[in-house]
Amino acid sequence: MTTGTDTRLLAADHRDISDILCAVRKSLLVVSLSLTAAVFASVPHATAGQTSPAPLPAAAPEPAQQPPAQPGPVIVLDPAHGGTDTGARGETEVEKDVVLQIARSVRAGLERRGYRVVLTRNDDSNPSYDDRAAVANAYRDVIFVSLHVASTGADGTVRTYYTQFSAPVLSAPVATAAEARNPNPAPPRLLPWDQAQRPFVDASHRLADLIQGELAQAFSGSPPASAAVPVRALRSVTSPAVAIEISSVSTPTPGLLTASAGPLAEAIALATAALRPASAQGLR
């Protein structure tokens, strides 16, 4: 049985132990924060969109980092979905894995042609739409290509989309593409994050038509022109941005999907060169 004095002593001991534990926790927190800061400081800014190597068994090895001073636009490839978001599901394949394999192959094809390529994800993660857009928006001269595999559509067909917005509801004027890219802008004008693509819709339309024109020749049955569809992944990108969707994840020969990477890289390279002829000359 404990008296009142004993109880107070026990309480005092408790406080001492709690203080010690609290001090230990604080020092551990300081050490872990310092380590985290050191790790982040060692990561170069330009690789923000490239994450750790993929855990997938069929993953291609991560190629060496490209030199940052290459001429021409940076091509940001966005393999759609990832993580718990599988995207379209076939009997044996899921969209998130197929598009990642395709993106890696397309990147290799574009790098062989001299382009600098960044992936928005390079593993089974699922960055938010805004994080994916932020990867592209970190560069000055960018082409953004979101890669998808459909769950419907005739097998072996490919479609290119650019985004569209309904009639503007803003009272303030929205900046034009030229104004958005001007290094010395005059007075800043409103460019809402969720409508950041709006000034670039015309450029995106041109890029989408150029890509689809090439793809229609490589994939018979594909439409000759691109289509305007409000694709969520494109809305916040401040550069020409398109989505390419291949049909379909339910194909009995899934190898055909990954084999499409070659013609895709060719189409993206030719369209980029046509859209930006000056920078394309610099690549040769």
Place this chain on the structure above:
Amino acid sequence: MPRAMKIVIGVLIIAVLIGLVSFRSLHRRMQRLAESQAADEKARHEVLAPPISTPTDVTVNAKIFWAAGADKIAPVQVQLPLSADPVQRSWQLLHELTVNPPTPGQRTLPADTVLLGFYVLPDGTAIADFSEALSSEMPSGILSEEMAVNSIARTLESNVAVLRRLKILIHGQEVDTLAGNLDLTGFFDLNPPVATAAAAAANSPH
């Protein structure tokens, strides 16, 4: 051959025969189930979203946009009693679009989709509130999602002249995407003023 072995083989043969007989009946039952599925869907819709009739109903040739092949939609002329009230008329059209596709292959919306609410604002903005099934049972993909929304928008546009734009909600909420790709945070233009003006100019006497 030992007697025990003979008994085992005999039992196995009997088991296989019983399996074959029950497999055939199981197969027949599965076939019947598949055949009744379409009827069940229709019956479910009759309970959840019964057809609407109003005093102002007039039978007209309505244009309903269903799938025409793997990657496009096309109008189908359907004789429908439609209300003069834009809200009731839209309910009737979307009920027809969801419940009565000419063939299962022409369906653009998941079979269990139910229209929970439909409102029209004074500026011509239509707000269509669908059940969760529209999103959760939609095959993911830009193409399938675009065909679904397009079939809704074009069906309303072709049959309800006062509508100017469409907002789609899922179970009363604004959602980011329909099934992972198509942006539902914005509006879909209906009867765009440019097209309307061009059509009016083409029809007007010179």
